[in-house]
Amino acid sequence: MANKVFELITEEAKRQSEGLEMIPSENYVSENVLKALGSILTNKYSEGFPGRRYYGGNEVIDKIENYAADLAKKLFKVPVVLVQSYSGSPANFALTMAVCKPGETVMGLSLSSGGHLTHGANLSFSSIFYNAVNYNVGTDWKIDFDELERLAKKHKPKLIWAGTTAYPFKLDYKRYADIADRVGATLVADISHVAGLIVGGVHSSPVDYVDIITTTTHKTLRGPRGAMIMVTEKGLKKDAEIKSKIEKAIIPGLQGGPHNNQTASIAVALEEASSDKFKQYAAQVVKNAQILAAELGSVSETHLILLPLVSYGYGMGYQAQYALEVAGITVNKNTIPAEPVSPFYPSGIRLGTPALTSRGMKEKEMIQIAKWIKQALEEIRGYDIPAEKEKRLEFLKEYKEKIHSNNNLLSIQKEIKEFTKRYPVPGI
Numbered sequence: 001m002a003n004k005v006f007e008l009i010t011e012e013a014k015r016q017s018e019g020l021e022m023i024p025s026e027n028y029v030s031e032n033v034l035k036a037l038g039s040i041l042t043n044k045y046s047e048g049f050p051g052r053r054y055y056g057g058n059e060v061i062d063k064i065e066n067y068a069a070d071l072a073k074k075l076f077k078v079p080v081v082l083v084q085s086y087s088g089s090p091a092n093f094a095l096t097m098a099v100c101k102p103g104e105t106v107m108g109l110s111l112s113s114g115g116h117l118t119h120g121a122n123l124s125f126s127s128i129f130y131n132a133v134n135y136n137v138g139t140d141w142k143i144d145f146d147e148l149e150r151l152a153k154k155h156k157p158k159l160i161w162a163g164t165t166a167y168p169f170k171l172d173y174k175r176y177a178d179i180a181d182r183v184g185a186t187l188v189a190d191i192s193h194v195a196g197l198i199v200g201g202v203h204s205s206p207v208d209y210v211d212i213i214t215t216t217t218h219k220t221l222r223g224p225r226g227a228m229i230m231v232t233e234k235g236l237k238k239d240a241e242i243k244s245k246i247e248k249a250i251i252p253g254l255q256g257g258p259h260n261n262q263t264a265s266i267a268v269a270l271e272e273a274s275s276d277k278f279k280q281y282a283a284q285v286v287k288n289a290q291i292l293a294a295e296l297g298s299v300s301e302t303h304l305i306l307l308p309l310v311s312y313g314y315g316m317g318y319q320a321q322y323a324l325e326v327a328g329i330t331v332n333k334n335t336i337p338a339e340p341v342s343p344f345y346p347s348g349i350r351l352g353t354p355a356l357t358s359r360g361m362k363e364k365e366m367i368q369i370a371k372w373i374k375q376a377l378e379e380i381r382g383y384d385i386p387a388e389k390e391k392r393l394e395f396l397k398e399y400k401e402k403i404h405s406n407n408n409l410l411s412i413q414k415e416i417k418e419f420t421k422r423y424p425v426p427g428i
């Protein structure tokens with residue numbers, strides 16, 4: 001039976017090698033990150049924290065967890081790091097539990113402006129168990145700090161999130177801190193998307209401005225799926241008990257035993273991110289995004305591009321995602337600020353360069369890739385999403401049948417298969 005799984009893994013490895021992976025929250029990890037993740041450390045139970053476990057036999061596990069935290073402390077220049085959260089969303093849940101009582105107010109960037117679900121979106125724990133207030137971007141697509149300040153003064157949030165998931169600009173953490181300090185809120189930077197860029201020195205660090213930082217480890221940081229919660233000096237000064245509050249929120253609040261194989265794999269990624277080679281990588285990720293954005297008629301200050309498709313027609317995000325997939329380019333459909341259609345049939349796509357850069361692609365390759373993207377997008381013209389909601393599912397079914405065998409897209413796919421042979425995938 002297990003053979004079936006390995007056959008499928010081989011099939012997925014082929015997909016990841018032969019196409020252009022451009023989802024900005026994805027990356028390729030190194031062989032060593034994979035090795036640690038697939039190691040015997042998965043066999044061990046270690047509820048608790050180093051030196052304070054509920055199970056015996058954790059001498060080595062303690063060393064691994066301490067080593068991972070120490071590496072992160074040095075890399076991000078923070079005094080406290082916790083590495084046990086299973087992933088970004090549970091880390092944000094634990095952090096919210098540590099800072100807020102149920103029903104208290106949290107403020108975050110709205111989903112449609114590029115915020116994350118866990119920062120106060122509908123249907124997320126963050127709005128089910130807490131009073132969520134959202135701020136937005138303005139017409140220039142940048143955070144509307146005037147609105148943020150107005151809302152903060154009015155609602156007096158306990159916690160303000162400074163973090164994004166579909167936002168192509170750098171964040172002004174000082175501006176956030178000015179507002180949070182004035183209303184007495186705990187300021188948390190969720191740097192999931194830009195952690196690798198911060199370590200690489202190509203994105204400003206929030207360390208001097210915020211109280212707490214959360215991050216996933218699997219995006220620009222090039223680690224396994226996982227997360228870290230860090231407390232800054234400012235955060236410790238504000239609340240000397242914050243570390244133990246976060247620990248209690250992780251276990252017993254939210255989780256049981258940590259995933260030790262994941263912790264070890266995070267440590268390997270942090271070792272790799274400490275190198276000069278990683279700094280060059282991060283700089284290239286941003287350079288590549290800027291070139292790609294310019295070629296597509298957009299802008300980026302990070303690793304990510306949010307491309308509006310309104311010039312191609314009405315509600316074209318889904319159609320673009322599928323046409324690009326047929327051509328061998330993986331992106332995701334995304335709402336754009338002031339989304340005119342709906343989150344399910346949005347008007348843009350989100351794409352990025354972390355994974356392509358991990359394969360060694362540079363400016364020249366970005367120009368070629370932009371050409372393919374523009375060619376592929378020509379094929380979606382005329383396929384506007386029907387204004388009548390009940391016709392949409394049937395329309396998309398027919399659209400996919402037609403586009404699936406579109407010769408222009410299939411010929412791009414062939415070219416990309418040839419092209420990608422020159423750029424080996426780490427770990428495959």
Ligand SMILES: Cc1ncc(COP(=O)(O)O)c(C=O)c1O
Pocket residue numbers: 025087088089090092116118163164165190191192193216226
């Ligand atoms: C800013 C931000 N925070 C949190 C998360 C959640 O991470 P996970 O998918 O690991 O739960 C994401 C994931 O996309 C993110 O972009």
